[in-house]
Amino acid sequence: MTIPRYKHFFKRLDKFSVCAIKADPNWIGVERDVECLGAYHYVVHGRAKVGVPFKEEYFEVKSKDFFSMQHLFPTVMMDIQDDFYMIGFSALHGKEKWDGRLVTEPTVLVQKESHLICFDGNPIVNGKQLERFDYADLSPDRTYEINLNGGALGLFTEVSV
Amino acid sequence: MKAIFKISHYYPETNQITIRFCRLHAPKNIDEYRPISLDLGEELDLYDIETFTQSIMRKAGEKWIERHEDSEELLFENIPETPKGKFNMEDLVGKVISCETYKRYREGIKMRKVEL
Numbered sequence: 001m002t003i004p005r006y007k008h009f010f011k012r013l014d015k016f017s018v019c020a021i022k023a024d025p026n027w028i029g030v031e032r033d034v035e036c037l038g039a040y041h042y043v044v045h046g047r048a049k050v051g052v053p054f055k056e057e058y059f060e061v062k063s064k065d066f067f068s069m070q071h072l073f074p075t076v077m078m079d080i081q082d083d084f085y086m087i088g089f090s091a092l093h094g095k096e097k098w099d100g101r102l103v104t105e106p107t108v109l110v111q112k113e114s115h116l117i118c119f120d121g122n123p124i125v126n127g128k129q130l131e132r133f134d135y136a137d138l139s140p141d142r143t144y145e146i147n148l149n150g151g152a153l154g155l156f157t158e159v160s161v
Numbered sequence: 162m163k164a165i166f167k168i169s170h171y172y173p174e175t176n177q178i179t180i181r182f183c184r185l186h187a188p189k190n191i192d193e194y195r196p197i198s199l200d201l202g203e204e205l206d207l208y209d210i211e212t213f214t215q216s217i218m219r220k221a222g223e224k225w226i227e228r229h230e231d232s233e234e235l236l237f238e239n240i241p242e243t244p245k246g247k248f249n250m251e252d253l254v255g256k257v258i259s260c261e262t263y264k265r266y267r268e269g270i271k272m273r274k275v276e277l
Contacts, residue, residue: 009270011270011271125275131273135272136275136277
């Protein structure tokens with residue numbers, strides 16, 4: 001019998017954190033928000049069922065999906081279907097609220113300071129080619145020309161409470 | 162548990178270091194612990210300080226800190242016993258019982274900040 005393996009990755013930056021998990025098929029795990037305040041997630045590859053322990057409702061995520069688990073807090077369960085790799089954007093503190101989405105437009109103009117994170121591929125932003133886990137701060141006074149180049153970029157803005 | 166290390170020598174010609182490890186709250190000066198020699202080319206992640214410290218602790222630090230702990234003097238009052246049989250809280254009161262601590266590892270992510 002092979003026991004499914006699981007690895008957790010984490011990097012704390014000045015204004016947010018980035019986490020990631022890699023898990024084998026059939027791995028099942030439960031996390032509490034105190035351990036991983038993942039607000040938004042991007043699936044690089046694989047499939048998983050996501051839900052709340054002991055509740056019937058769940059949703060499925062698959063490669064290239066961008067989604068939030070915040071509505072499931074405080075406890076989230078994942079049932080991994082395929083070889084799974086997911087990257088998450090996390091608040092530094094539970095009280096912080098962030099808006100997050102994947103960039104789809106060729107030009108980005110933000111209303112307040114925001115952050116770009118490259119989740120996959122080699123997007124080109126203002127002529128600079130990025131790779132996975134590259135990140136950048138975006139200023140509201142500038143326009144950013146985006147060529148996704150088959151990759152995936154997350155855009156995150158802290159929401160004033 | 163928090164740990165510390167101190168590199169006492171770096172040999173660029175052989176890409177090696179001499180290093181000492183111990184617990185942050187160790188009972189002795191770190192300089193009193195046994196130095197070990199490590200090859201920087203093997204399994205150490207030199208991407209940044211964070212990945213270096215993580216990989217060096219995994220490659221060598223944890224093992225040496227455990228060895229130090231095992232060799233450190235055990236206070237007579239701390240010698241544990243192993244109670245057996247049915248659980249009874251009354252039987253545990255006042256006894257010293259040994260247990261394993263739980264380790265949960267998280268690896269670092271090599272993030273790169275880009276100016277656009």
